[in-house]
Amino acid sequence: MAQEPLDVHALEPDAFREKVQSFDFWFDSVQGYLDGLEHGHRPDTPEVALAEPERDRLVTTLCNYCVGETAALEGAGGLIQIAPNRPSKIFLATQTVDEGRHLEVLSWRLRELGVADPEAEIEARASRSLLEFKRKLLALVRGRDWLAAVFAQNVILEAMEFSVFQLHAQSADPRTREVLAGIIKDERRHIGFGENELGRRLREMPLLRERLTAVREELDPLVLRSFEEAMDSIGTPREERPELGRSYLQAVERLGFV
Numbered sequence: 001m002a003q004e005p006l007d008v009h010a011l012e013p014d015a016f017r018e019k020v021q022s023f024d025f026w027f028d029s030v031q032g033y034l035d036g037l038e039h040g041h042r043p044d045t046p047e048v049a050l051a052e053p054e055r056d057r058l059v060t061t062l063c064n065y066c067v068g069e070t071a072a073l074e075g076a077g078g079l080i081q082i083a084p085n086r087p088s089k090i091f092l093a094t095q096t097v098d099e100g101r102h103l104e105v106l107s108w109r110l111r112e113l114g115v116a117d118p119e120a121e122i123e124a125r126a127s128r129s130l131l132e133f134k135r136k137l138l139a140l141v142r143g144r145d146w147l148a149a150v151f152a153q154n155v156i157l158e159a160m161e162f163s164v165f166q167l168h169a170q171s172a173d174p175r176t177r178e179v180l181a182g183i184i185k186d187e188r189r190h191i192g193f194g195e196n197e198l199g200r201r202l203r204e205m206p207l208l209r210e211r212l213t214a215v216r217e218e219l220d221p222l223v224l225r226s227f228e229e230a231m232d233s234i235g236t237p238r239e240e241r242p243e244l245g246r247s248y249l250q251a252v253e254r255l256g257f258v
């Protein structure tokens with residue numbers, strides 16, 4: 001007999017967390033959109049020939065996505081050590097797998113675009129502000145500052161990636177669009193973890209808001225500079241640029257930061 005689908009929202013808070021932070025839940029979530037893909041897109045999705053300046057801009061964009069994904073991969077992996085409980089550690093293990101996949105499919109996309117050595121290209125084209133963001137995020141993880149590091153990674157970095165990828169997917173070539181669509185679905189889950197983890201703590205710990213505001217003030221200029229650079233390389237028209245900032249701010253505002 002077929003099993004009734006589980007309504008996770010009907011679960012008690014602890015049972016909900018245990019369920020949505022599990023590998024069972026992860027596998028059910030990802031198999032629907034990853035099945036049958038090759039390097040993150042359907043094998044028969046055509047490669048559209050791009051004019052050289054456009055191809056070159058796309059390579060720069062993808063190289064910087066790889067920097068962000070490497071930060072998330074190393075950050076999520078490092079956070080496992082300092083996570084306060086088993087469901088969080090397991091969730092971060094699923095996130096680490098997701099981020100590794102994101103880095104892999106983006107590197108493949110670079111190869112498909114004719115980049116022979118993605119590592120060298122990423123190093124050559126990496127934005128300084130994004131590298132600085134990565135350094136600061138990993139310093140919070142190394143400093144075992146769980147709540148600040150979750151905020152920097154699962155709210156700020158994830159919201160930044162989610163917003164940029166969504167905007168880019170609207171105008172991207174078909175293969176890049178499919179790769180981004182699969183990544184966006186994962187990033188949505190990662191933001192959910194950050195909001196859940198911090199939303200609860202913010203209600204319990206009034207001083208936490210001040211601490212996280214300080215983290216945000218330090219990271220926001222880097223996020224905004226990364227946005228500008230990303231929009232230059234995607235070629236986003238001026239009039240669409242405020243949309244990106246809004247999408248990022250919404251995620252931060254859902255936690256009560258304005």
Ligand SMILES: [Fe+2]
Binds near residue numbers: 069098099102
């Ligand atoms: Fe990612």
Ligand SMILES: [Fe+2]
Binds near residue numbers: 072158
């Ligand atoms: Fe992520």
